[in-house]
Amino acid sequence: MNASLPIRQSCPPGLCDCQLETLVHAPGADLRVLRLTRVEEQRLLERLERVASLDDLERIQQRMHDQLGIRTRIAPGYNEVRSMRGIDIEVAAQPGLCRKTRQAIVRAIRRGLQHNPELAYQLLNAHDLLRGT
Template sequence: MLQSISGIPIRKECPPGACVCDREALLSQAETDADTDVRILSLTQEQERRLIERIDRINSYEDLQHVSNLLYKQLGVVLHITPSPREVRTVRGFMILLEDRPGLCKKTRQAVPAAIRRCLENNPEIAFTILNAHDLLGDA
């Protein structure tokens, strides 16, 4: 069981059957192919907790964009936040998801969107900016 890759600690493996992250497949691929992107494995449980705390501190749309860009640059994870194709009455009407990729834990895939929903509930102006960015408010 690997504890680190190139001196960088990696996330502990999930209990068998609890996750579909393909962590082991990604690690074995990294052993054979040096170009394999394993940045996502550097998101340990402690760092995930800090990420969630950081998302909870977001207070503007620009800050949300910044965190989204950092997720991509540091972990290779793409965050999508879009209004539902139907109607948006609450923050539940936003589709928030992390793009699937090997090594991305199921818990992280659930925790990050939940934190962003809390952020949108606490900062409705961010939700309105997202709606406006998708031209749903028509610059009202």
């Protein structure tokens, strides 16, 4: 017996750039992102907010890519980093991934960095910005 996996509901037409309908009908398309249901999205966001270390954050990023195809990039911004806003967090746009979901992932990572400032220092150090301090 084949149990069908729950898939993400489509966004209202014209309100989102997720292109879910074209993704579902495209042959050979990467459908992993459809596994990110509303409940799973909330679990992911909560997990991103509770990140404990840079290794933990990198592990979550890798699992997001492996399981859902979501690519994230977290790095210090081009200007000075005076607050958590100076850290660039990008979630790559992809078919099936809603704009609001991408923004929620960025906000959750930023909240995780704010709750754990030591993580931000580890991130800066990983990019060799605190070399002499």
